[in-house]
Amino acid sequence: MNRRGGGGVQILPDHVANQIAAGxxxxxxASVVKELAENAVDAGARRVEVALRNGGKTEIRVxxxxxxxxxxxxxxxxxxxxxxxxxxxDDLRTVRSFGFRGEALPSIAAVSRFELHTALSPEEGVRARxxxxxxxxxDDxxxxxxxxxxxxxxxxxxxxxxxFLRSAxxxxxxxGEALVLLALANPAVGxxxxxxxxxxxxxAPARDWLGRIGQLWGDLAPTLxxxxxxxxxxxxxxxIQRPDAARARGGRRYTFVNGRPFRDAALLRLVDDxxxxxxxxxxxxxxxxxxxxxxxxxxxxxxxxxxxxxxRDRESVETAVxxxxxxxxxxxxxxxxxxxxxxxxxxxxGHRISSGGGAAKPRGEPPAEMPQFALxxxxxxDAGGSGEPGAEAGASGEGGVAExxxxxxxLWQLHDRYILAATxxxxxxxxQHSAHERVLYEEVMARFExxxxxxxxxxxxxxxxxxxxxxxxxxxxxxxxxxxGFELEPFGERTWILTAAPQPHARFDAEHCLREMVRELAxxxxxxxxxxxxxxxxAMSMACKGAIKAGEQISPEEARELFDRLFATPLPGxxxxxxxxxxxxxxxxxxxxxGRG
Numbered sequence: 001m002n003r004r005g006g007g008g009v010q011i012l013p014d015h016v017a018n019q020i021a022a023g024x025x026x027x028x029x030a031s032v033v034k035e036l037a038e039n040a041v042d043a044g045a046r047r048v049e050v051a052l053r054n055g056g057k058t059e060i061r062v063x064x065x066x067x068x069x070x071x072x073x074x075x076x077x078x079x080x081x082x083x084x085x086x087x088x089x090d091d092l093r094t095v096r097s098f099g100f101r102g103e104a105l106p107s108i109a110a111v112s113r114f115e116l117h118t119a120l121s122p123e124e125g126v127r128a129r130x131x132x133x134x135x136x137x138x139d140d141x142x143x144x145x146x147x148x149x150x151x152x153x154x155x156x157x158x159x160x161x162x163x164f165l166r167s168a169x170x171x172x173x174x175x176g177e178a179l180v181l182l183a184l185a186n187p188a189v190g191x192x193x194x195x196x197x198x199x200x201x202x203x204a205p206a207r208d209w210l211g212r213i214g215q216l217w218g219d220l221a222p223t224l225x226x227x228x229x230x231x232x233x234x235x236x237x238x239x240i241q242r243p244d245a246a247r248a249r250g251g252r253r254y255t256f257v258n259g260r261p262f263r264d265a266a267l268l269r270l271v272d273d274x275x276x277x278x279x280x281x282x283x284x285x286x287x288x289x290x291x292x293x294x295x296x297x298x299x300x301x302x303x304x305x306x307x308x309x310x311x312r313d314r315e316s317v318e319t320a321v322x323x324x325x326x327x328x329x330x331x332x333x334x335x336x337x338x339x340x341x342x343x344x345x346x347x348x349x350g351h352r353i354s355s356g357g358g359a360a361k362p363r364g365e366p367p368a369e370m371p372q373f374a375l376x377x378x379x380x381x382d383a384g385g386s387g388e389p390g391a392e393a394g395a396s397g398e399g400g401v402a403e404x405x406x407x408x409x410x411l412w413q414l415h416d417r418y419i420l421a422a423t424x425x426x427x428x429x430x431x432q433h434s435a436h437e438r439v440l441y442e443e444v445m446a447r448f449e450x451x452x453x454x455x456x457x458x459x460x461x462x463x464x465x466x467x468x469x470x471x472x473x474x475x476x477x478x479x480x481x482x483x484x485g486f487e488l489e490p491f492g493e494r495t496w497i498l499t500a501a502p503q504p505h506a507r508f509d510a511e512h513c514l515r516e517m518v519r520e521l522a523x524x525x526x527x528x529x530x531x532x533x534x535x536x537x538x539a540m541s542m543a544c545k546g547a548i549k550a551g552e553q554i555s556p557e558e559a560r561e562l563f564d565r566l567f568a569t570p571l572p573g574x575x576x577x578x579x580x581x582x583x584x585x586x587x588x589x590x591x592x593x594x595g596r597g
Contacts, residue, residue, distance in 0.1 A: 060150070067145075109132075113153045119142065183201075225334050237289075238290045253287050276532075279574075331573075332582070431580070432550065438575050452482075466494050
C-alpha cells in the first residue's frame with residue numbers, strides 16, 4: 001500500500017524505487033559483472049566464473065564457490081539496503097569489503113529477469129526468481145556450496161536504457177575490464193570469463209601480484225620494476241614500467257587503496273610528473289600501485305559505483321606516491337637492459353647509487369648488510385686483491401685490519417662515446433653525452449633554486465648577432481641566462497656582447513652553447529616544448545647544447561668525474577630527452593649469448 005500525502009506526494013512502490021536506484025548502480029552489463037563478482041570475492045570465493053551471451057545483453061551468469069546463503073538471507077538480500085557487510089555508520093569508516101550498501105542485488109533484479117541460486121552446504125539450497133523487481137518464486141533446490149546468479153533480458157522493460165548499450169563486442173570488452181580490475185585486486189582468486197561459450201580469460205590463482213600481472217600481460221611483466229615505500233602512515237607498493245619500455249598507447253595504469261581499485265586522474269598526472277625527463281613527452285608508462293593506509297583515512301562511499309575515493313590527508317598520499325616512484329626511477333634496475341627480458345623483477349633487488357658509487361637504501365628501509373660499494377667491482381680486483389673493501393691489510397688502532405678506501409670501478413671509454421664500468425652483476429654502458437646532459441640539467445636547476453651561479457669574465461668579449469626571432473627570445477630570457485652566468489650587454493640592433501659566461505666543465509664552449517640555445521629557444525624543439533616553465537626550457541637546452549659530445553675523447557680523470565657526478569643526480573639512468581643514459585649487460589645475458597648453461 002502506498003502512502004499518499006494531501007498534495008499528491010506518495011512513496012513509490014519498491015519495484016519502481018529499485019528501478020530508479022538501478023540507474024546509478026547498473027549502467028551496462030559490465031556493471032552487473034562488477035557487482036556480482038565483487039559479492040563473490042566478499043563471500044570468500046576462491047574461484048569466480050562469468051559467462052556472457054550477446055555481450056551480457058541476453059544473459060549474464062556469475063558463479064562462485066564462496067560461503068553462500070541460507071533461505072532467509074537469500075530472500076532478505078533482495079531488499080534494498082540489506083547487507084552483511086556493515087551494521088552501523090561507524091562501520092563505514094573501516095569498511096574493507098567491496099560491497100557494503102546492499103543495493104546491487106535489488107537494483108539488478110529490478111531491471112532484468114533475475115535468478116539467485118545459493119547454498120551454505122550441499123544438503124541445502126534455495127533458488128529465488130525475480131522478474132523486473134517482482135519476486136516470482138522461492139524454491140528449495142539443493143546445490144553445491146556457493147552462489148550462482150543469472151541475469152537475463154537486461155533492460156528489457158526499459159527500452160530507453162537498452163538502446164544506449166553498445167555492440168556485443170564492446171560490452172564484452174567492458175565486462176572483461178571490470179573483471180581484470182577485480183583479478184588484479186585479488187591475485188589469490190581464480191577468474192574465468194566466457195563469451196558465447198568461448199573462454200576469453202582463464203586465470204588460476206597467482207602466487208603474488210606480479211604473477212597475476214604476468215598472467216594477464218606476459219610481455220609487460222618483465223619491463224616492470226618494483227616500487228616500495230613502507231615508511232610513514234601511507235605505504236606504497238607495486239610496480240612501474242621502465243622508462244625505455246614506455247609506449248604512446250596501451251599503457252596499463254591501475255591504482256588500488258587497501259585492495260580496492262579506484263580512479264584518480266590527478267594522482268596519475270602526479271605519477272606522470274614524477275616520470276618527467278625520464279620518458280619522451282607523450283609516452284605512458286604502465287603502473288600498478290597499491291596504496292595502504294588506515295581505513296579511517298579514506299572515504300570509499302563517495303561514488304555510486306565506488307570507483308572513486310576521498311583521502312582525508314591527500315597531501316600525504318601524493319607525497320608518498322611521488323617519492324616512491326622517484327625512488328624507483330633512481331635505481332639501476334630502471335635503466336635499459338641488453339638482450340631479452342629476464343625473469344620478472346625482484347622487489348629486493350635494485351639499489352640507488354650514491355654520489356660515491358655506492359648503494360643507498362630507499363627511504364624507510366633498514367640499513368643494508370652489504371658493503372657500501374658492493375654493487376661495483378673495484379679497480380684493485382685485477383691487482384690480486386679480493387675486491388672487497390677492507391681486504392687489504394693495514395694498521396688498525398685495535399689490532400685489527402683497517403678498511404682500505406674503495407678505488408671505484410674500473411672505467412674504459414669505448415669509441416669516444418661510451419664509458420664502461422664492471423659491476424657485480426655484469427657491465428654498465430654509459431652514454432657520455434646523455435650522462436653529461438643529466439648532470440648539467442640538475443646543476444642548472446640547482447643554480448636557479450639557489451638564486452644564480454658564478455661566471456667567468458671573458459678575456460676577449462664576444463660580439464653576437466641574432467635573427468629577429470632569436471633577438472626577441474634573448475630579450476625575454478636575458479634575466480634567466482644572467483642567473484646562469486651569461487653576462488650580456490645590448491650593442492645595437494639584434495647585437496649583443498657576451499662579457500662573461502659560466503664554466504661548467506673544461507670543454508665548455510660558451511659562444512657555441514649560447515648561440516645554439518638561443519636558436520632552439522626561439523624556434524622550439526621537442527625537448528624545450530615539453531618543458532613546463534622557462535626555467536626548465538633554459539635548463540634543458542643548456543644541458544643539451546653544453547654537454548660533451550659523442551666522439552669526444554675524454555681522459556680517465558674526466559670519465560671518473562662524469563661517472564661520479566652522474567650517480568650523484570636524482571635520476572642517473574635517464575637523460576633530459578627521456579632516453580637512457582645507462583644500458584645494463586648482465587653476466588646471465590652474456591652466458592646466454594655464449595651458450596653457457
